Amino acid sequence: MKNSPPKQSTSTRRAFLQQSMGGAGALLGLGAFADLWASVPVAGADHEILRNGKLVSVLPFAAEPDLSFHTPVGSGLDARLYSDLSPVTSRSTIMANEKFYVRTGYPDQLDPPNPWVLRCDGLVAKPLTLTRDQLAPWVRDQGIHLLECAGNGRQARFGLISAARWSGVPLGEVLSRLEPRPGAVALRLSGHDNHSQRSTSSTVGCDWIFPLAELEKAGAFLATHMNDQPLPKEHGFPIRLIMPGWYACCSIKWLHHLEWVDSDQDATSQMIEFAGRTHQDGTPKKAADFRPATIEPSALPIRVEQWRLGERWIYRVVGLLWGAPTGGRRLEIRFRPDDAFVTVENQPERASPKTWGLWSHTWSPTPGRYLIQLRLDDPRISTRRLEAGFFLRGVTIPAV
Numbered sequence: 001m002k003n004s005p006p007k008q009s010t011s012t013r014r015a016f017l018q019q020s021m022g023g024a025g026a027l028l029g030l031g032a033f034a035d036l037w038a039s040v041p042v043a044g045a046d047h048e049i050l051r052n053g054k055l056v057s058v059l060p061f062a063a064e065p066d067l068s069f070h071t072p073v074g075s076g077l078d079a080r081l082y083s084d085l086s087p088v089t090s091r092s093t094i095m096a097n098e099k100f101y102v103r104t105g106y107p108d109q110l111d112p113p114n115p116w117v118l119r120c121d122g123l124v125a126k127p128l129t130l131t132r133d134q135l136a137p138w139v140r141d142q143g144i145h146l147l148e149c150a151g152n153g154r155q156a157r158f159g160l161i162s163a164a165r166w167s168g169v170p171l172g173e174v175l176s177r178l179e180p181r182p183g184a185v186a187l188r189l190s191g192h193d194n195h196s197q198r199s200t201s202s203t204v205g206c207d208w209i210f211p212l213a214e215l216e217k218a219g220a221f222l223a224t225h226m227n228d229q230p231l232p233k234e235h236g237f238p239i240r241l242i243m244p245g246w247y248a249c250c251s252i253k254w255l256h257h258l259e260w261v262d263s264d265q266d267a268t269s270q271m272i273e274f275a276g277r278t279h280q281d282g283t284p285k286k287a288a289d290f291r292p293a294t295i296e297p298s299a300l301p302i303r304v305e306q307w308r309l310g311e312r313w314i315y316r317v318v319g320l321l322w323g324a325p326t327g328g329r330r331l332e333i334r335f336r337p338d339d340a341f342v343t344v345e346n347q348p349e350r351a352s353p354k355t356w357g358l359w360s361h362t363w364s365p366t367p368g369r370y371l372i373q374l375r376l377d378d379p380r381i382s383t384r385r386l387e388a389g390f391f392l393r394g395v396t397i398p399a400v
């Protein structure tokens with residue numbers, strides 16, 4: 001087949017783009033998508049449109065709020081910056097520091113001690129304080145990890161999730177310097193949270209109590225650098241916890257205290273605030289009754305590309321998969337609630353289970369409204385958010 005795209009005048013093209021992109025998403029610049037050709041492993045139809053087709057537009061998702069990405073809003077506990085996921089490709093899966101989502105701004109009442117110290121005490125033979133300089137020689141690359149706010153969702157245009165390359169010190173190396181006393185089985189990790197501004201929606205206090213075994217299993221580390229730069233203030237400077245694979249409410253920023261505790265601790269205000277969003281059974285009173293706040297396998301469409309291939313219009317849905325390992329289970333997609341699910345053409349490829357991977361699927365719909373839904377085809381894998389329709393996204397295919 002010969003595939004030179006049909007000639008279309010610039011003004012027709014512009015009119016078409018405007019018409020097909022009305023609503024919440026406004027006009028998306030195609031410049032940001034220049035890298036799409038190399039964006040995902042391509043096979044079949046994907047391969048053909050990428051080689052011979054022409055990317056005409058990226059369609060907006062329907063019925064999502066009209067918020068601006070990469071723009072700081074609010075202050076204190078209500079400070080937010082939403083990340084735009086739509087330009088993510090497999091070549092650019094890391095979010096630049098200034099685009100990485102923010103939940104809670106740098107506490108304006110925080111008068112940081114100089115040097116910053118991390119107090120380590122509780123049920124230990126000898127308490128210890130560690131300055132940032134003492135940690136410095138142990139800092140090394142910890143790889144790419146994503147953070148997702150447990151409150152991420154449609155109201156945030158799914159922008160409370162980002163991936164970055166972190167450097168820091170494995171928590172185990174700090175713990176090996178402490179001699180826990182018998183009965184010390186968990187750690188309370190505390191971050192500053194002193195804001196002058198009162199929050200309408202968030203509780204003050206950022207402490208989480210983790211069983212030692214879970215910290216070890218997750219590979220918790222104390223991050224000091226983000227994308228090879230010192231941790232930015234709003235992301236927890238000078239030290240934050242990263243709890244890989246857990247919702248980011250556990251990744252304590254402005255970390256100042258590490259305390260060995262026994263198994264009989266009350267849940268902290270932060271744990272109580274996030275009990276629902278981390279899928280606990282009600283609101284346990286005791287920290288020991290909290291389940292690991294791990295992210296279950298999750299999948300989200302991030303853009304619907306409109307391609308012209310010869311005389312045909314083809315749509316290509318690109319999305320992310322993240323969360324707990326799926327053991328190679330196939331991702332499936334459907335476009336209407338009554339349709340059968342079909343296997344996603346290009347299955348997600350993840351560099352590691354600690355970050356997200358991209359998938360893509362080509363599609364030749366008739367004009368109309370669609371609701372994109374994903375699932376994993378294995379009932380043994382718990383995917384509550386996916387099943388609840390949490391990541392559903394609507395799109396309108398224009399008449400062409």
Ligand SMILES: Nc1nc2c(c(=O)[nH]1)N[C@H]1C(S)=C(S)[C@@H](COP(=O)(O)O)O[C@H]1N2
Nearest residue numbers: 101102103104149191206235248249251253
């Ligand atoms: N001290 C402190 N740490 C905190 C929070 C906070 O309010 N105070 N918010 C948590 C929540 S709910 C999230 S989603 C992440 C956000 O991290 P980020 O702003 O670096 O993306 O930080 C976590 N760590």
Ligand SMILES: [Mo]
Nearest residue numbers: 103149150249
């Ligand atoms: Mo969060």
